[in-house]
Amino acid sequence: MSSDIAWQIIRNNSSFLKTRKNVPKKFSTEKFNLMSVNSQRFNGLINDKAIDIQITGDGKSLKISTKSKQVQKPASSVHTTTVRGNNPRAALRKVARIAKGYKSVAGQPAQRRASQLLRSLKTHKSTKKTGKAE
Structure with a gap:
């Protein structure tokens, strides 16, 4: 499966997603994510x-x-x-x-x-x- 399709599936539905109070940005705790940001560029699962x-x-x-x-x-x-x-x-x-x-x-x-x-x-x-x- 291409990384674009995988990103569309997991971008809002991942067990690694974390949200902070009063912060609009979502964070991610998966392995291979250096910046801990939920974005396609830094996602360790799909790259x-x-x-x-x-x-x-x-x-x-x-x-x-x-x-x-x-x-x-x-x-x-x-x-x-x-x-x-x-x-x-x-x-x-x-x-x-x-x-x-x-x-x-x-x-x-x-x-x-x-x-x-x-x-x-x-x-x-x-x-x-x-x-x-x-």
């Missing part, structure tokens, strides 16, 4: 080639999943790469290199998403002082 970036279970690195079109073998159509988050610049370069082979719309959002996730991996020192004031 043949897509990228997803998540934090791994240990919370120290990024998991980059890429989807390619293999209709006969859907289980092998997703490839996963792990990138350590200890060097954020190198991790962003790797994300850019992976996203370059995919859609041109995935490059900028993939780097933005990776940057946000890398920032969340940082540990912040507490500035609150404990003890008695002198």
